[in-house]
Amino acid sequence: QKEVEQNSGPLSVPxxxxxxxxxxxxxxxxxxxxxxxxYSGKSPELIMFIYSNGDxxxxxxxxxxxxxxxxxxxLIRDSQPSDSATYLCAVKGAGGGNKLTFGTGTQLKVEx
Amino acid sequence: xxxxxxxxSWVICKSGTSVKIECRSLDxxxxxxxxxxxFPKQSLMLMATSNEGSKATYxxxxxxxxxxxNHASLTLSTLTVTSAHPEDSSFYICSxxxxxxxxxxxxxxxxxxx
Numbered sequence: 001q002k003e004v005e006q007n008s009g010p011l012s013v014p015x016x017x018x019x020x021x022x023x024x025x026x027x028x029x030x031x032x033x034x035x036x037x038x039y040s041g042k043s044p045e046l047i048m049f050i051y052s053n054g055d056x057x058x059x060x061x062x063x064x065x066x067x068x069x070x071x072x073x074x075l076i077r078d079s080q081p082s083d084s085a086t087y088l089c090a091v092k093g094a095g096g097g098n099k100l101t102f103g104t105g106t107q108l109k110v111e112x
Numbered sequence: 113x114x115x116x117x118x119x120x121s122w123v124i125c126k127s128g129t130s131v132k133i134e135c136r137s138l139d140x141x142x143x144x145x146x147x148x149x150x151f152p153k154q155s156l157m158l159m160a161t162s163n164e165g166s167k168a169t170y171x172x173x174x175x176x177x178x179x180x181x182n183h184a185s186l187t188l189s190t191l192t193v194t195s196a197h198p199e200d201s202s203f204y205i206c207s208x209x210x211x212x213x214x215x216x217x218x219x220x221x222x223x224x225x226x
Contacts, residue, residue, distance in 0.1 A: 042219070043205045
């Protein structure tokens with residue numbers, strides 16, 4: 001079982017719709033959860049992080065965490081073509097050292 | 113926000129040569145930096161953790177004698193790919209830990225070994 005799992009996609013949504021990206025993790029002791037966006041040919045950029053159960057909102061983005069289900073998601077409201085990218089879920093484990101384990105990413109396509 | 117730079121952004125070299133990549137945190141001090149490698153259409157794979165003033169910690173399967181890491185100051189870490197071969201061609205990305213929760217990534221270095 002992979003430590004951090006994401007559906008590779010592509011996930012296609014129409015412009016203006018809500019995009020929902022999901023991630024599951026295997027280490028129950030994981031502490032912090034991050035969403036990064038990576039455009040083709042570029043390095044990842046941080047969207048947001050979450051470490052408490054529930055929702056965390058930042059502009060059009062909402063991260064949701066359910067530690068009991070070992071599940072974290074990212075919602076993108078009012079999706080725009082510029083949101084088309086690969087979204088990487090990353091998890092900081094219980095072992096410390098600030099290492100992140102990345103999922104393989106979900107490719108999002110926002111269509112006009 | 114925290115800014116991390118990498119140099120060079122692109123490098124083409126002949127097989128057998130060594131290549132040095134620099135990673136700098138521009139507006140914060142980074143006691144810890146990380147080096148990743150990403151092959152096309154794959155996710156980031158952590159190569160090593162670089163701690164200022166001490167030896168790097170390499171992930172399983174990464175040859176420490178081939179990928180030399182030096183973190184001589186709180187704002188600079190370097191990765192040297194020694195005796196590079198075509199299979200080392202990849203996208204190398206560093207990140208710097210800014211002390212709270214977050215790693216910030218540099219723009220990456222594309223290495224092509226001919």
